[in-house]
Amino acid sequence: MxxxxxxxxxxxxxxxxxxxxxxxxxxxxxxxxRAESFSALSEFDWMAVRFTVAQALLSAFLSVAFAIPAARALARRSFPGRGVLITLLGAPFILPTIVAILGLTAVFGQSGFVSKLLLWAGLEPISIYGFHGVILAHVFYNLPLATRLLLQGWGAIPAERFRLASSLHFGPSEVFRHIERPMLKEIIPGAFTVIFLICTTSFAVALTFGGGPKATTVELAIYEAFRYDFNLGKASLLALVQVVICALAVAASLKFRVPQMGAGGLNRVVQRFDAMTLRTRVVDLFWIVAVSLFLLMPLLAIALRGAAGMADxxxxxxxxxxxxxxxxxxxxxxxxxxxxxxxxxxxxxxxxxxxxxxxxxxxxxxxxxxxxxxxxxxxxxxxxxxxxxxxxxxxxxxxxxxxxxxxxxxxxxxxxxxxxxxxxxxxxxxxxxxxxxxxxxxxxxxxxxxxxxxxxxxxxxxxxxxxxxxxxxxxxxxxxxxxxxxxxxxxxxxxxxxxxxxxxxxxxxxxxxx
The missing domain is CATH 1.10.3720.10 (MetI-like)
Incomplete structure (x- = not known):
């Protein structure tokens, strides 16, 4: 040999x-x-652990849930600016977290556009701080990633399958059940796990929108234990808890496929005869517009207010x-x-x-x-x-x-x-x-x-x-x-x-x- x-x-x-x-x-x-002593984690620390897992699970769930119809709409529609929008979705990590936070505050904060609109309608403005703010920021940050990953899955489906479905007179529900759902079952678990890990170790979002007993993540609790109390024993125990949480998620992710962030298939729109009805057109238009507004309004607010603030x-x-x-x-x-x-x-x-x-x-x-x-x-x-x-x-x-x-x-x-x-x-x-x-x-x-x-x-x-x-x-x-x-x-x-x-x-x- x-x-x-x-x-x-x-x-x-x-x-x-x-x-x-x-x-x-x-x-x-x-x-x-280096820790002088180790004591059991307090109730406040366990609240931080529960909050971390809860917000990461909910953030990942909402990001993936909203990404499914958005990616499906982008996969079967051609329109001016589609390539630009997909490019924006292709680089979700490029946006600095602190920039996203400022943009969200400008749109959803007490003096933001959405709050003013709610006040004009006679409703109470939403609170961007605490649990709601952390979830909102994480969905804003991870929805593009989830959409991009799922769009990779749609781009990998051979066009011949959709042609065969059309020759068999499949409607939208049959196409989803026989072609799209098997792809989603393969990709969603991996995408969910990746977003869960990102939200678990998030720091800047929790530092800005969280805090307090009911909205503190493990990462923020580690920072507070070191920065304010210099309690290295508590910091190391919290870090160990976070390692266990992330290690379990990583072990689960090894069983699932996570698509690569390449460009193959993303600029090719497959002709979808099952999506030519008025209802599917309206649904796809709604999701494309809704996701675009959710992602672009904070960036537009940063551009408008930032241009005026750069002079000072x-x-x-x-x-x-x-x-x-x-x-x-x-x-x-x-x-x-x-x-x-x-x-x-x-x-x-x-x-x-x-x-x-x-x-x-x-x-x-x-x-x-x-x-x-x-x-x-x-x-x-x-x-x-x-x-x-x-x-x-x-x-x-x-x-x-x-x-x-x-x-x-x-x-x-x-x-x-x-x-x-x-x-x-x-x-x-x-x-x-x-x-x-x-x-x-x-x-x-x-x-x-x-x-x-x-x-x-x-x-x-x-x-x-x-x-x-x-x-x-x-x-x-x-x-x-x-x-x-x-x-x-x-x-x-x-x-x-x-x-x-x-x-x-x-x-x-x-x-x-x-």
Whole structure:
């Protein structure tokens, strides 16, 4: 039997996996060892656990439930601007959370458009804070993701099935039962689990709209235990509870398929004779308009109020913007380097990819706290606030990057691996000549995603950054806290433009001459 060739060295992946494991779980050990005492979680802490699970379940359910008719309408309709709308749905993580929060406040807050409309109709305005606000923000943030994932499923259905259904005179209900429902049963569980995990570890939304005994998530409780009480025992116990919750969700997600965020099939509208009735046209129009208004109105509010507020931005905003850009670029470079090493080594040992995905079950605040404790014995941790933020954001974005790099790498090896082996092309030559050119599109998308995620992060930097070393999201949060809303809107518009710009540049680079 011929000896099997392993074209890529294993040691870079082992180093990357060790770093991810140390940050995901080693920092939790560091926090626990530093704790002076451990006491049972209080009733308030268990309320935070229950609230976290309840809001994540409801947010995921509503996001997927509203995404089903929206994705179905987009899959079977052609209209001007459809490609632009789908592009917007293709990058849900690009929108910084603090920007989404400000936009939602401008539309649904006490002085927002919806509240004014309700007052004009003689009704009480809705409350955007507490449980309702957290759910609203999470649905706004994750509905585009759910729609995009489901739209991938519709795009993967062969057009011949719909033609056959038309020849058999299937109506909308028969098409749904025999063609669409089997696809949804395959995709919905995975999409639901991904959104549940995102909502479980959400921090900025709970920090802004939550708080109080009845609207505190585990992530926010960890922040409060460290920031205000410096109770490391409670912080580590809460982090362990969150790891267990996320680990159970990750274990469940391994059984389900999560579609890739590619573009295949999304711009092709299959002719659907079952959707030509007036009723189906009206239903599809309703969902397309409703979802578009829900997503675009907060962004429009940011654009209108932000344009007026940019002229009055304080000087500190520009320094914060430069720090955010530098942090985002460093985070993107590190995320690509670590993910690429893991993805390449995972061809030889599948367990390395699982280790790389494990960061999705960890708390970024606990990572920051653990690194703070380790650095405290050596230097002033505040001096390392930006590098720590870049490192933690890089590790937290790796699960999404591995999802993009893995299939692209597998395809390149499937198409060219045997030929490269026969020519003896291994190591750096194989990486440079064969793999990297075919990973360029996925790497560009992944780098843009990592940079945008880091640009909008309001987690680790909030733990121990000095006032003069804050990033742009933290400066926006401080402006909101001092009720300088117009300036916060202007800074949010700047943050949105920078995030979109970084994503566009990296994504464009990946597609150029790919």
């Amino acid at each position: 011929a000896r099997r060739i392993f074209p890529i060295a294993l040691w870079p992946g082992l180093i990357a996996a060790a770093l991810v494991a140390a940050l995901s779980f080693g920092t939790l050990v560091a926090v626990a060892l 931005l304080p000087a500190s905003i520009w320094g914060a913007a430069l720090r955010s850009i530098a942090t985002a670029l460093g985070s993107a470079a590190l995320a690509i380097l670590l993910s690429l090493a893991l993805a390449l080594s995972a061809m030889r040992w599948r367990g390395l990819e699982i280790i790389g995905m494990s960061s999705i079950a960890a708390s970024p605040l606990v990572m920051g706290t653990g690194l703070y404790i380790v650095l405290f014995a050596l230097t002033d941790p505040a001096d390392w606030a930006l590098p720590i933020t870049a490192l933690v954001n890089a590790v937290m974005s790796m699960p999404f990057i591995l999802r993009a790099l893995g299939p692209a790498l597998a395809g390149a090896e499937r198409d060219y691996g045997r030929l490269a082996n026969s020519l003896g092309v291994t190591g750096l030559n194989r990486l440079r000549l064969i793999l990297l050119p075919r990973l360029r599109v996925a790497m560009g998308f992944s780098a843009g995603l990592a940079a945008a995620l880091s640009m909008g992060d309001l987690g680790v930097i909030a733990l121990f950054a000095r006032p003069e070393a804050a990033t742009l999201p933290l400066q926006i949060y401080r402006l909101m806290g001092s009720y300088r809303i117009d300036q916060a809107m202007g800074a949010a518009l700047l943050l949105l433009g920078l995030s979109l710009g970084l994503f566009y540049i990296f994504d464009r680079w990946g597609k150029h001459r790919a």
